[in-house]
Amino acid sequence: MADRGSTELTNPLGALTLDQLRRRTSMKWRRFPPDVLPLWVAEMDVPLAEPVVRALTEAVALGDTGYPSGTRYADALAEFAAGRWGWRIDPDHTAIVPDVMLGVVEMLRLVTGAGDAVVVNPPVYPPFYQFIVHSGRRVVEAPLGEDGRLDPATLAPAFRDATTGGRPAAYLLCSPHNPTGTVHTRDELSAVAELAGRYGVRVIADEIHAPLVLPGAEFVPYLTVPGGENGLALLSASKAWNLAGLKAALAVAGPAAAADLARLPEEVSHGPSHLGIIAHSAALTEGGGWLTGLLSGLDANRLLLAELLAERLPAVRYRPPEGTYLAWLDCRRLGLGDDPAATFLEWGRVALNPGPEFGTGGAGHVRLNLATSPENVAEAVHRMVAALD
Template sequence: MENPLLTATETDLRRRRSLKWRLYGDDVLPLWVAEMDVLPPEPVARALSRAMALGDTGYPWARDYAEALAAFAERHWGWSPDPGRARLVPNVMLGVSEVLKVVTGPGDAVVLNPPVYPPFFAFVRNLGRRVVEAPLGADGRLDLEALDAAFGEARRGGRPAAYLLCSPHNPTGVVHTRAELMATGELAAHHGVRVVVDEIHAPLVHEPGTFTPFLSLPVGSAAFSLMSASKAFNLAGLPSALATAGADAQHDLAAMPEEVAFGASHVGSLALAAALRDGDPWLAALLSGLDENRRLVADLLAEHLPEVGYHVPEATYLAWLDCRALGLGPDPAAVFRERGRVALSPGPGFGTGGAGHARLNFATSPEILREAVERMARAVRRGSQA
């Protein structure tokens, strides 16, 4: 199957009306928000066409989607979640919010591992919860000592607390090992902290990495998982996700109001279920293309911006760039955008450890990647000559 990253030209992409291609000017290469420059898998296109032909545009039905996810999980991860334990939610972050409402109250703490996906901070604070940080270690992995201290702080006074874990991690692309997840879960249980896991990037793990679903572990019995096929199959515009509870958390998930599901898209659920059922060949071709691109980024940086720190990510299509040696200040993305006309995600928004960094989305064609890094290098040279 053809590499999906080669199926859309830049001319075609600039005709799109999505956020990625409309926020900045026509002279900017947008490598920021997590949208891929691909055409949808054929099974998705067929499902959407069939839905339109049938007028199947009513209220969402979760069972098909949940069964498709369970079958996908069995094929890819050897895990068989019970579709009956899944609840439909509009998207992963709104699902996270609804779960946090069930297990915490206003003023309670939620532990995060910065640098991490910026909406984690916004959603937690908008719920009236307080953020307690447990920064990643210097190696970019979970730091058990930091987590122990953060869990203790979060539970001070005996108040409920939750831990919002990003697995695989965004922006670093780290895939948490089974041992890391077990140790983290045991620590959370020791402190009485409820674990909520965003696993939206799970299908995007590169070989030889192995994704471990948190709920498949013994420590996952009281935890919650939020999943969607939207990231792996580039279907953010068709929102629908699933919240799944461990065996001992079913009563909590049942407390989620029924009307939460009303915000999910029925057409989105149909499309995402089709992707999970029949999209494996397309996903394999995508992962092959992303593997080439994540290594191409390393080669391009070595050639044009050797001062930039970059660890080839184990998962996702996101490159976490350490630009501190370039002397561009806390937000190098602003410099690359203004001087180089390349849009990256600003590092400071990812919390502690984000200053001096930028996140680059490499889910595009090699040609666009080459042009982007060359522009970034020219932007740095312009700054040094100013």
């Protein structure tokens, strides 16, 4: 992978103290009182990668804070994707969009109409439901299997339902999957493409967590599998380099979907931030060393959480994630009802995401953000235990 000049390989998790983190004014640190340990929303407790800081500092010093122009972001993603995944992206088959979820809405408008169905795999990222409904489409659920993986036995009937009467339909694929951390295999994605082709369903892949795949798994871009040529994908550097506040993302079309993406209204490209594009491009081209250090820290944290739960909360079922920095915890054997997060917040003063918000299969679960220091992971488990006393 190209990584011009960056030598940052140190794990950035734990580089900041809690006192430093509490000076932040983002949602993660302002939603709850100061006595709550916030391990919920997908923000990381890390300093920015040095190449990103440098690029932003230079832009601000120049007053380069106008409107975005050119293919800088697409070129950076193409370089990163070729080096990391062997995926050759044609920048001419891309478009900048404000962020991944707003990009999803625009892709849905390209391939479906009002009232058409969109298939999702619960438990899944809650905004999938919100943005689908807000865009005037209806949700059709195809739950993951008991093993947390894609299940053709639920996808096929969902696709059949979605296309009843010959109506257009889409499938919003979360890859890697949030909240389970499942990284879909090439065989699984090929099976998805075959089913989608059989039923005439258009696949839109949210691949925002693609750079965050941990040792033992491999990210496969959906557009590279047989049958994926007419798919659309959304990617961004925001999750892997903690840049959510610097808005920018890219829509990428498979070869057979390029004409669809070409119909994207020109005004959509006005939404991304110029500084966001500068930051994301720097992350992709020069932030590989920083990302390597981060992945090492996340790998250690997922294993640490497994050890701590086995020792102190053995009733909680946990399958360490293959990707993302999110841990999906099955707390049903604790007897805390559908929303264990409420108990952990009230009595343990640790904020986790409530499982029911993720749709079918979420009741009795919580999502824990692993992108923090090992000390905070340990403190979170300590507080969860205290909430049960």
